Amino acid sequence: MDLKAIGEDLGLEESEFLEIVELFLETADIDIDRLKQAIISGDRQTLTEAAHSLKGSAGNLGFTEIYRLSKEIEAAVRENTLDSLGPVMEAIEAFKVGIQKALETRTT
Amino acid sequence: MSPSFTILVADDNPVNRAMMSKTLQKEGYRIVTADSGKRARQMATAEPPDLILLDICMPGESGFDVIKHFKSNARTASIPVIFLTALSDVDSKVEGFNxxxxxxxxxxxxPQEVSARVSLHLKLSIATNSLINSQAEKLRQLTEAQTSFLITPEQEPGAHFGVHYMALHEAGGDFYDVLHISEDIYGYFVADFSGHDISTGYLTSSVKGLLKQNCTQIYTPMESMNLINGVLVEILPAEKYLTACYARLNRRKRVMEIVFAGHPPVCYVPADAPARLIGAEGDPMGIFKSTLFGIVSLSVSEGDRVYIYTDGLVESPATKKMWHSETEKMLDACEKGRSVPIEQAPRTVSDHLCPNRETQEDDMVILAMEI
Structure with a gap:
């Protein structure tokens, strides 16, 4: 994942973009925790809110996969198919780790 | 104080707030943020911003609740509000407009779309409001302009500039100004009125007032000059016009945009490369309603310098020297000024170019700024 290129596409300097990516990872951790808890407890309200939050920040930063997967969660809530969300959550976490690694490479 | 516009960004998502803040700060706007509808209401009422970016979907009070409040409160009713909404949500868009x-x-x-829409709606808002309430402000600005006529480096230290100004007559035909547009954005203007037969004193104060009104961050430098030209066409006497150069520096983006209106090229002295001339063809100001100015955009670095000067410095009617043949000397003179602090550099350049000051045939201004 080329964070520098994504940042440039957004008209941001690399240092500014990396700062925002760091903020994204912090909020994504919170959203992902909320999603996991809500899947277990079947809390549809929390699922919708957390998916909306994750979708919003991922979409604007150009992390299209997480954006798309968050929309899948919203759809699953609407269609009452929460059972299908295991692989979706795994995929989201894998992409998040990818971003984390890309960030570490750029900042070290 | 800089006349920066304040934008209130209301969004519960911290990543979105950070993105919008960073993008708009780069354009010179002052940003305040609210993480909820309730907070947005409180902030806008306490200190009304110039524009509000409002997320519709927020927990607690939604964007719709918040805008209803703004529109029913005299302090906030006229502030333009731009909604942030999901792509597919047509009903929300319609509701927002309603x-x-x-x-x-x-x-x-x-981010660049946000920035473009913000500047568009600030322009529209200004156009609307100016019909109602800006007449008094314009008069105040003109009076203020006359009392603080030619700005000195001490008055605006953040602009990092130096100037050398010599007028043949009391009300000189040359004029310069330095404008603090926002925290990291400065404007530098140098102009030369044609002829010395009519007093240009009253015209220069008008130009100073026009600069103050029109050189803001919501207009591109080209738009600013076009707006000023539109007024000058109306107010200048026949046969009167001015050649001008307007450079706007955004220190944060490290970009300098320079508009040329029949003005000699500027001398660009990069910190680590030889000096060179940079110019563009363009019509003078105050003649044609629809006019064509030249524009150059420069990527600049810390320590670079730019010299803007009027043709009195390099032209001589007596020896038939014209600026296009004499500006090579300018490069040499600016190189000589490299190690001199920016405040004194224009004087050094002038001394090098015109060792015999008593033979000066025209007004002259050298304005230099350091990035």
Missing amino acids: LGAVDYITKPFH
Whole structure:
């Protein structure tokens, strides 16, 4: 994942973009925790809110996969198919780790 | 104090707030943020911003609740509100317009789109408001302009400039100004009125007032010059016009945009490369309603210098020297000024170019700034 290129596409300097990516990872951790808890407890309200939050920040930063997967969660809530969300959550976490690694490479 | 516009960004998502803040700060706007509808209401009422970016979907009070409040409160009713909404949500967009929003931005948004829409709606808002309440402000600005006529480096230290100004007559035909547009953005203007037969004193104060009104961050430098030209065409006497150069520096983006209106090229002295001339063809100001100015955009670095000067410095009617043949000397003179502090550099350049000051045939200004 080329964070520098994504940042440039957004008209941001690399240092500014990396700062925002760091903020994204912090909020994504919170959203992902909320999603996991809500899947277990079947809390549809929390699922919708957390998916909306994750979708919003991922979409604007150009992390299209997480954006798309968050929309899948919203759809699953609407269609009452929460059972299908295991692989979706795994995929989201894998992409998040990818971003984390890309960030570490750029900042070290 | 700089006349920066304040934008209130209301969004519960911290990543979106950070993105919008960074993008708009780069354009010179002052940003305040609210993480909820309730907070947005409190902030806008306490200190009304110039524009509000409002997320519709927020927990607690939604964007719709918040805009209803703004529109029913005299302090906030006229502030333009732009909604942030999901792409597919047509009903929200319609509802937003019905409640008084001026526009919407769909999510996910591109920062540059946000920036373009913000500047567009500030322009529209100014145009609307100016019909109602800006006449008094304009008069105040003109009076203020006359009392603080030619700005000195001490008055605006953040602009990092130096100037050398010599007028043949009391009300000289040359004029310069330095404008603090926002925290990291400065404007530098140098102009030369044609002829010395009519007093240009009253005209220069008008130009100073026009600069103050029109050189803000919401207009591109080209738009600013076009607006000023439109007024000058109306107020200048026949046969009167001015050649001008307007450079706007955004220190944060490290970009200098320079508009040329029949003006000699500027001398660009990069910190680590030889000096060179940079110019563009363009019509003078105050003649044609629709006019064509030249523009150059420069990527600059810390320590670079730019010299803007009027043709009195390099032209001589007596020896038939014209600036296009004499500006090579300018490069040499600017190289000589490299190690001199910026405040004194224009004087050094002038001394090098015109060792015999008593033979000066025209007004002259050298304005230099350091990035």
